[in-house]
Amino acid sequence: MTDLSLYSVQAILILDGSGNRVYANYYRPPHQPEEQLSVLSQSVKKQKEFEKQLFAKTHKHDSEILIFEDHLVLYKEYLDVTLYLIGSIEENEMVLQLAFTAFKDSLDLILNSGIDKKNIQEHYDTVLLAIDETIDHGVILETDPAAIASRVTKPPVNEPQISLDLDKGLLGAWGFAKSRLQEKLQQGI
Amino acid sequence: MSTHTYKKFENAGSGDLPDRMTIYQDCMSEFNESPVNPxxxxxxxxxxxxxxxxxxxxxxxxxxxxxxxxxxxxxxPNDSLRQSVYLAIKALSSISEDVLMATSSIMKDVQNGSDLVKPNAIRALTTVLDESTAFSAERLLKSAVVNKHPSISSAALTSSYHLLPIAEATAKRFVNETQEAVMDLKPFPHRNVVGDYYPNSTFITQYHALGLLYQLKKSDKMALLKLIRQFSDNNTLKSQLAKVGLVKLVSELVTRDAQLFSSFQPLLNNWLSNKYESVQLETAKLITNFAIQHPHLVSAELHASAVTTLQSLLTVPRVSARFAALRILNRVSMVSPEKIVVCNPELESLINDPNRNISTYAITTLLKTGTESNISSLISTITKFIHEVSDDFKIIIVDAIRTLSINFPQEWMAILNFLIDVLKNGEGGLKFKNNIVEALIDMVSFVPQAKDLALENLCDFIEDCEFNEILVRILHLLGKEGPSTATPSLYVRHIYNRVVLENSIIRSAAVVALSKFALTKNDPTLGESIVSLLRRIANDQDDEVRDRATIALKFIESAKKEENPEAREFVQSRYSYDLPSLESKLSSYISSNADSFQTPFDVTNIRKYTEDEAKAIELKKKQEQLLKGHLENGSESTPGLEEGSKGEKRDSSYAGPSLDEHQEDLRSTKYAEELLSMEQIKEFGPLVNSSRTIDLTDPEAEFVVRGVKHLFNNHAVLQFNITNTLTDIALDNVTVTCTPENPSESSLEELFSLSIDRLSPSQEAACYVAYNKSEEIVMEGFLNNLTFTTRELDPETQQPLDDTEGFQDEFDIDSIFLNAGDYIKSSFVGDFTNAFDELPNEEVAVYNIKENITLQELVDRLVVNTSCLPLESTQYAPSDSSSHTVKLFGKSALKGEKIALVVKLIKTSKGIAMKAQGRSEDATLCSYLVNGLM
Incomplete structure (x- = not known):
């Protein structure tokens, strides 16, 4: 009954304030034969239905943990998004709680102005990286939020376009200043 | 696309997403550009x-x-772009072709990339590898596993874990490095932290290494034991998750070999006070789960300290810890509620927990641990707040109350009042009301004292009930139970009101119910009035109602005039059919359609139950469901949050409990059908009784044999179902030889035995041995022997190899006993004490059982051996007391004589003393049964 498998997380979801998907990943162990995979990981239609029902159960009920359709679900509702972590019903609740806290707190760290829908969508790339550093194909990879956040890179900054023609630059500036000065002087007169 | 909308998507902050095609084209053009804009x-x-x-x-x-x-x-070379690229590779690898082409680029990164992207590269590597290329990653993974950086090592370990299904051999080559990874503590290198964060070292690498190590060694029990010894030392494992993993490893081992448990007891005791709650929980879960399966192997102290640990977790502020502890306690409460009575104060304080899941779990657990003394106070607590909770929770609570009514029939008054209160005053939907009505129906059937009051209140309820389904059920119940009550006329009035006021569906149900009152013996004058009422209804505007009224009138008239038993049967049937077998027979009748339905359907082969028998079967199912159902069928749902999926399951659960039991039913029906379809056996006449299936071999033996005993009036048939679990051997000429234990005294005469010609791999087939027997009760033990010829099979064609002759072999299987219990069917009686006193023949026997078993195990054995129904919830032996009394009731399968047993058990240090007192209408059966209990 107790399974020593490392695949303890079945899905990570982020739903918005009306139950629509912001992010969803139903984990499937790679290289596993098709028939051993759960139904949920295979059909998008079933997933959406599952999310709809789950959202109805959890929206405005602040209970943090529940069992839903033979899954253990941990969740946290924010202003306009809800974070979910879905695990197997036999998994240790505290282990999942640890993973969920890591997921939640690392998002908190990387999203400077707090967890909300707009912020998640604006920094979708870093959110994706943070989740990827927390859970890999359903295996809990790291549980320390700071360790996760430290492995998430910020988006690259645009390298400024510097023109290296120094001579032309100085002369140009001089010409420009001269013409402006002349203009001013003429206007003043 | 206008420039306006295009610009909109240029802005990263926009919440909107362009359509699939735009993104595709943007990606294609941008990625192929040079230089790349990261x-x-x-x-x-x-x-x-x-x-x-x-x-x-x-x-x-x-x-x-x-x-x-x-x-x-x-x-x-930009790292932050590279991380994104790896994400995309992971996501796309499952839907695109030729993913192998990225392998070399990724491998280059694994070797030379920065510490930041190395883990990403390693983890992406698994998704592009396949069976033929996985081995090429061996060297890279191996060196990454031993890397000092925890993220790199973890990435390599999890990647190897993912690769296991296709490349176990590769991972096996660095099993030593993996083992070192468990031992090594790898802190985060603080010197070159990239961002603004200072990571704490969780040493989670240990968890990944342990998980992988288990998979590599899982078939080797000794190696696993060594792992536990090595890592259970207090300082080896720092990672919380790894410790939980180790507990799970122990759990896995003791499930495989229960005897190992005692050697782990000190370790487990130690873990119960571990600083991590997750470890405490996992250990408590292990101990309590194991105790459910092997009660005598767990010392009472250990179990008690597990419960104490859980108890202290009930008061922590973290919701999930409370939730988890309650879940485990709730599970324990289903099997041995007395063990967790100590938690009652904590449980009571959790009733008002803000998390409704927790409060409902607390209530249902409390209801299980409830004893006769505190039930009524508990019910009054619940009554106070039940109107405030949502429908789902009400349903759970009502369900729990319903099981109480079966367990504590003495408390019927408080329970009934509670149910009536919620029925009348509670706001709720169909499902909720239906559950209450269910509970009341249960009480009417199984708690005779409560019958009148419950029926009266149901009558009141139907006066203004808006749900047709419920109304119809109640009307049916009134028709069934009403005529035998003291004042049937009362119910007639209520039923007739429905005819006047309701729609046609309910009117037709009411007509059927009314007609049942016509022949009641308690009030002979009622017959006339019913007839006149029915006459009036026969002019109803709805044809179904008219038809039913007319038919009912006809039956009543003929039943009265000619004392016609058939008509009487139609008006008020005393038998019900075995529905599962009726269903399967009917569907096979319809699908076969041999002569376009010229031959009428034959119902004589389907088992019929009298009302008492039907009740006994139902009660038995409910009792078993209480015990097992909750544990095994995963019905352990968060109370109330499952209405969508669970609702249906719950609806079906009263019709025929769990799927398992339903299949069990079908299996016995199937066996009986197979049996009766055989020419030689058909001649024996109708089947009187079949036993449960008995395992005659180890369930893991090469050939699994299960026996069933079938009784006919003058014959007995032993059925042996044999399953060949071998994959490459077929068995020819399989027979079972049965030798009576005392051949000289045997009164059974073997008639014939039927063998199996060929039993192919993983097939199941049956052998039969038939005996002639006198009409009397005959008891006999048989020594059994399986004989067969083995034939090796060609693995390709599954045909026997020609050159092998095959050789004769024998296989010993357990003995089978035809005992008094096989002549008994369980039966229900409302008032056991009265029924017991009324029976004429008495027999007493005393046993002294030296075996080391618990009272509960003995009780279970008694119930199985006698095939009687335990009444007044005496099937649960209290584990805190050394004595117990079991009350059993049944009927002879041959002639229907009642038999009642009172068995007193006293447990002492020397064993269990048992005094059985039996009374029956049949003296021989009684003495056989009482003297053959063990």
Whole structure:
């Protein structure tokens, strides 16, 4: 009954304030034969239905943990998004709680102005990286939020376009200043 | 597309996402550009991934093209772009082709990349490898496993874990390095932290290494034991998750070999006070689960300290810890509620927990641990707040109350009042009301004292009930139970009101119910009035109602005039059919359609139950369901949050409990059918009784044999179902030889035995041995022997190899006993004490049982051996007391004589003393049964 498998997380979801998907990943162990995979990981239609029902159960009920359709679900509702972590019903609740806290707190760290829908969508790339550093194909990879956040890179900054023609630059500036000065002087007169 | 909308998507902050085609084209053009613009590429990748996360997908050719152009981005050395590229590779690898082409670029990164991207590269590597190329990663993975950086080592370990199904051999080659990874503590290198964060070392690498190590060694029990010894030392494992993993490893081992448990007891005791709650929980879960399966192997102290640990977890502020502890306690409460009575104060304080899941769990657990003394106070607590909770929770609570009514029939008054209160005053939907009515129906059937009051209140309820389904059920119940009550006329009035006021569906149900009152013996004058009422209804505007009234009138008239038993049967049937077998027979009748339904359907072969028998079967199912159902069928749902999926299950659960039991039913029906379809056996006449199936071998033996005993009036048939679990051997001429234990005294005469010609691998087939027997009760033990010829099979064609002759072999299987219990069917009686006193013949026997078993195990054995029904919830032996009394009731399968047993058990240090007192209408049966209990 107790399974020593490392695949303890079945899905990570982020739903918005009306139950629509912001992010969803139903984990499937790679290289596993098709028939051993759960139904949920295979059909998008079933997933959406599952999310709809789950959202109805959890929206405005602040209970943090529940069992839903033979899954253990941990969740946290924010202003306009809800974070979910879905695990197997036999998994240790505290282990999942640890993973969920890591997921939640690392998002908190990387999203400077707090967890909300707009912020998640604006920094979708870093959110994706943070989740990827927390859970890999359903295996809990790291549980320390700071360790996760430290492995998430910020988006690259645009390298400024510097023109290296120094001579032309100085002369140009001089010409420009001269013409402006002349203009001013003429206007003043 | 206008420039306006295009600009809108240029802005990363926009919540809107362009459509699939736009993203595809943007990606294709941008990724192939030179030089690469890393910022824009990362944005596009994140958009692409967002699209995928929202459930969109790309056709294979587009996905492949995307994958190909993304792999071009490897040219750019920017780490933050690289991380995104790996995400995209992971996401696209499952939908695109030719993912192998990225392998070399990824491998280059694994070797030479920065510490930041190395883990990402390693983890992406698994998704592009396949069976034929996995071995090439061996050297890379091996060196990454031993890397000092925890993220790199973890990435390599999890990647190897993912690769196991296709490359176990590769992972086996670095099993030593993996073992070192468990031992090594790898802190985060603080010197070159990239960002603004200072990571804490969780040493989670140990968890990954342990998980992988288990998979590599899982078939080797000794190696696993060694692992536990090595790692259970207090300082080896720092990672919380790894410790939980170790507890699970112990759990796995003791499930495989229960005897190991005692050697782990000190370790487990130690873990119960571990600083991590997760470890405490997992250990408590292990101990209590194990105790459910092997009660005598767990010392009472250990179990008690597990419960104490859980008890202290009930008061912690963290919701999930409380939730988890309650879940375990709730599970324990289903089997041995007395063990967790100590937690009652904590449980009571959790009733008002803000998390409704917790409060409902607390209530249901409390209801299980409830004893006769505190039930009524508990019910009054619940009555106070039941009107405040949501429908789902009300249903759970009502369900729990319903099981109480079966367990504590003495408390019927409080329970009934509670149910009536919620029925009348509670606001709720169909499902909720239906559950209450269910509970009341249960009480009417199984708690005779409560019958009148419950029926009266149901009558009141139907006066203003808006749900047709419930009304029809109540009307049916009134028709069934009403005529035998003291004042049937009362119910007639209520039923007739329905005829006047309701729609046609209810009117027809009411007509049927009314007609049942016509022949009641308690009030002979009623017959006339019913007839006149029915006459009036016969003019109803609805044809179904008219038809039913007319038919009822006809039956009543003929039943009265000619004392016609058939008509009487129609008006008020005393038998009900075995529904599962009726259903399967009917469906096979319809599907076969041999002569376009010229031959009428034959119902004589289907078992019929009298009302008492039907009740006995139902009660038995409910009792078993209480015990096992909750544990095994995963019905352990968060109370109330499952209405969608669970609702249906619950609806079906009263019709025929769990699927398992339903299948069990069907199996016995199937066996009986197979049996009766045989020419030689058909001649024996109708089947009187069949026993449960008995396992005659180890369930893991090469040949699994299960026996069933069938009784006919003058014959007995032993059925042996044999399953060949071998994959490459077929058995020819399989027979079972049965020798009576005392051949000289045997009064059974063997008639014939039927053998199996060929039993192919993983097939099941049956052998039969038939005996002639006198009409009397005959008891006999048989020594059994399985004989067969083995034939080796060609693995390709599954045909026997020609050159092998096959050789004769024998296989000993357990003995089978035909005992008094096989002549008994369980039966229900409302008032056991009265029924017991009324029976004429008495027999007493005393046993002294030296075996070391618990009272509960003995009780279970008694119930099985006698095939009687335990009444007044005496089937649960209290584990805190050394004595117990079991009350059993049954009927002879041959002639229907009642038999009642009172068995007193006293447990002492020397064993269990048992005094059985039996009374029956049949003296021989009684003495056989009482003297053959063990």
């Amino acid at each position: 910022k824009r590429c990362r944005l596009l990748i994140s958009r692409l991934l967002r699209l995928l996360a929202e459930g969109e997908t790309f056709p294979e050719n587009e996905a492949t093209a995307l994958f190909f152009s993304i792999s071009k981005l490897f040219q750019h």
